[in-house]
Amino acid sequence: MTASKTRSERRKRGQIETLPSGSLRVSVYAGVDQLTGQRNYLKELVPHGTPNAEREAEKVLTRLLNQVDEQRNPRTKVNVDTLMGRYLDGLNVDKSTLIGYQRLIRNHIRPLLGGLQVAKLDGETIESFYSILKQCSAHCGGKGKFIEHRKKGEHECTDKCKPHECKGLSASTIRKVHACLSGALAMAMRWRWISVNPLDQAKQPAAPKAKPNPPSPEQAAVIVNDAFQDLPWGMLVWLAMTTGARRGELCGLRLNQLHLDKALLEVKTSIGQEGADTWEKDTKDHQQRRIALDETTVSLLRIYLQQCESVAAEMGRKVNPKGYLFSTSIDHSAYLKPDSVSQRYSRMCKRLGIESHLHELRHYSATELISAGVDPRTVAGRLGHGGGGATTLRVYTAWLSEADQRAAGTLSGRMPAAPIVVDESGRTVTRLEPKITGPYQKIAADLRGAIACGALRPGDMLPTVVELKARYGVSVGTANRAVAELKAEGLVSASRGKRAVVLDPTKPIPDHSAEVVELHADRKAK
Template identity: 50%
Template sequence: MRISLLNQVYEKRNPRTKATVNQLLDRYLVEAELEFSTRDNYVGYSKKHIRPLLGETKVGALDAGVMDSLYVELRRCRDHCKKTKGQTDHRTVREHECDDRCRPHQCRPLAASTIRQIHFILQGALKAAGRWKWVTNNPIADAEPPPAPKGNPRPPSAKQAARIINEAFKDPDWGALVWLTMVTGHRRGELCAIRWAHLDLDHGVLHLEKAIGQRGAKKWEKDTKAHQDRRITLDLETVEILREHQTRFKTRTSGLGLELRDDAYVFSLAPDGSRHLIPDSVGQRYRKLAERLEIKTTIHKLRHYSATELIAGGVDIRTVAGRLGHGGGGTTTLRAYTAWSSEADQRAAGTLATRMPARPTTAAPTIEFPDLEPTSPYEHLAVALRDQIIAGTFQPGLPLPPVKQIGADNNASAGTAQRAVKLLADWGLVELNPGRRTIVKYTAATPVAPAPISISLPPSVEATTTSLDLEVRQLGETVTKFRADGNPDSNADLRGLLVGAIRRSGGELAEIGDYELVVRLAGSTDPVTTFVATK
């Protein structure tokens, strides 16, 4: 026993390796199985914070005291200044002439979350050193990094969510993406990777298996963050929005003589959906949308919104974690339930649908044409083009032929054709884009009805829930109408549907006694019941 103890003391004081922390990091960062962006982060943190402070230290000389001193230094100054007067924070590391952007140095600490990242890098590297027999004891085991920051999610409020949805749907394709983000809570990289083959709109299921990674200009397809292959149930409203999105996509592709393939991306700027959106660009567009509305938020906060609304609706934590793709509870749920379209997930989809803000109506615009007796050539040409647009010869969302071609096809000059197109814009039929093609705006007044949707529910759900047409009234005046799944005989279900509708419409729950919920079976005009909640 004495000899064993002496050996342990000897090995601790006399390391079995002379390798430095720099050498350890060199080998660890090459051999560790890390995702590309994670490895890039690790390399950056090592270069800026670990190597300058510990790089020449021998691995065997590390202990808890050295680690704690490192964390103290990181909390003092992120630039690891020499504590001398007259230092300057330069605007660039390149040679330059200093201006007002170069200021006297001010020490700023690293965030606690960043220090914890550095701790995890060293933890992984020293664990590997133990496997390689470079050290006998892992010195980081007794070190104390900063505690994990407390979660402080700040999702948009119900009123803000309604404003965001209304603004996003000014572009229906963009509105569909923002809506799906809000409903599912998916990360932006996951949304960019969804293909039409991943959507089963007949059964209302989204299969999520990939994500788009981005690091600067480099982009690649990868597994989801938690390496989960999960299926998410979609509510009826979301299915209808995706069907409309698919119809618009097919109209554009067919107008260009292309075919919408199953492996095409659902959200794409390419006419045939062959290229995915760029995650950073999606985040930037959402940020600009929020800035226009003067709402301080990011697209990642929509994950918080989805989780908050589900939890507020009574959905259990495991189901919420599974829908968001979180580890821990989400992973356990996926392992426990082989059929992800479970009763709990069906309830989750229906619950979130009732709490979503109402999307703006997409009815065709009413266009009033002036009483025009065409006399000049450009007016005759404008009327002819108007009739072709209304008849569907020129499809909405697609560009008109160039002005020169319009003139040539109608035996008119380019100037006459240009004045005719300007008149179409005045009537609201087309959208003029300086420097780009003119886009048709008019949509036929009779939209194509979406294909019927059938969602297979477990027997226990089918026995108690059904699709309902619901009308919310306040003091006798209709506030909103929508469709959702629920049990018309359950006061709890009806109250939940009513509360969700009041929140979406911007009403006050304190005035719930002023509201009533008229319940009809889907497609029926006869009320089943009228629900009035007590305060």
């Protein structure tokens, strides 16, 4: 009697209906939807013409009733849009990661999957979704014929408003989309919104193949020499090459994190950016690290800091000792924006005819160190990678190891020659060719080249001012200015009434101070 009553109660919770088409529809009450408050039913159709259709419908009814009794049924009919909203609300990641996930969900997941019930997602739907993303990021299905405008709303179109060209998302971006779905559907499984994770039924997107493309040593030399035309910019590029720091970390470096007496650089913070919004944050791995610096880098940093203090003094200001190493302000109180740094580097490389972006300087640093035989764990530590370098980053004494010191020296030996150095007498000497912006610099550049190639040797006389005037079609004053520039560089010796003579670089520069004093005395007597 009891067993019969139980079967009767189970039968009342479900029913089999015959549809006008002749198919049988099985419905089972599965409780109240926790989110919508509506009655939730499990439904399944047995098509017309199925052999022993009534018996099959009874089997389906029994199966669905067992799912409800064992709580293996989906407990809600909410759609993917609601699921992604709940997922973002509970996400505990840093601001940069959260903004990236929000963008992917807004641009790709919600437009294509947002209206579907979570319980109806399956492997075929997920794989079709990934296929659309691979084909076109605008989801046009390869048939989109429209103009991609540079901004929304009414505006005058420029060359930035171009016809749409289908270009799919990169493999790495699709993997990020997959990560968003994976986290959200795992949450739905924990909350028993679904009984089967559809991602387990779909083929996961392939991991992108690593294709590092660092600059060659020859390209690195060209990049460094061009960057050092502006000392602050050159110093940033040099530090990116030698330390492998991320662009946000370079922008977030502070002056009090630089210890030149110990040849150490501390990396504690980073600068994040989304559009015009910038903020200071932890490093990507949320860990601080110390990077050993080579002698050349220390020397260049000293020169750079001296210039920063000199520029601030000229403006009647002082450099904030806790300010940023690279700054847009005189007192170094403001940091650089990461996007601006990347854009400037890209423009420079485009002008030089080199295909490179800023992140590839990290690849350059890692590639050169590994090629030199430095162990991967040490390289991972210098670059702030997780995994192999995580343990060494946590322990200060372990990080200051002989391997790291050897890495700093090894990279120094593989870097291009420093364009700015300090000679034995303590003078700052540049190896850069000055920019030619006027006629006198053109004359000076030609004479400098003649001295460098040996056409003019030590002891030889330079062409006279009259000869230079006639050869270049300039005034006497312009020709004199060119000779004066070579004299200031210590390449020639020149005095009033005498022709300039090429100097021997191995001998000390003649002191003409007595001649100057005598000349002033003669003028005063007259």
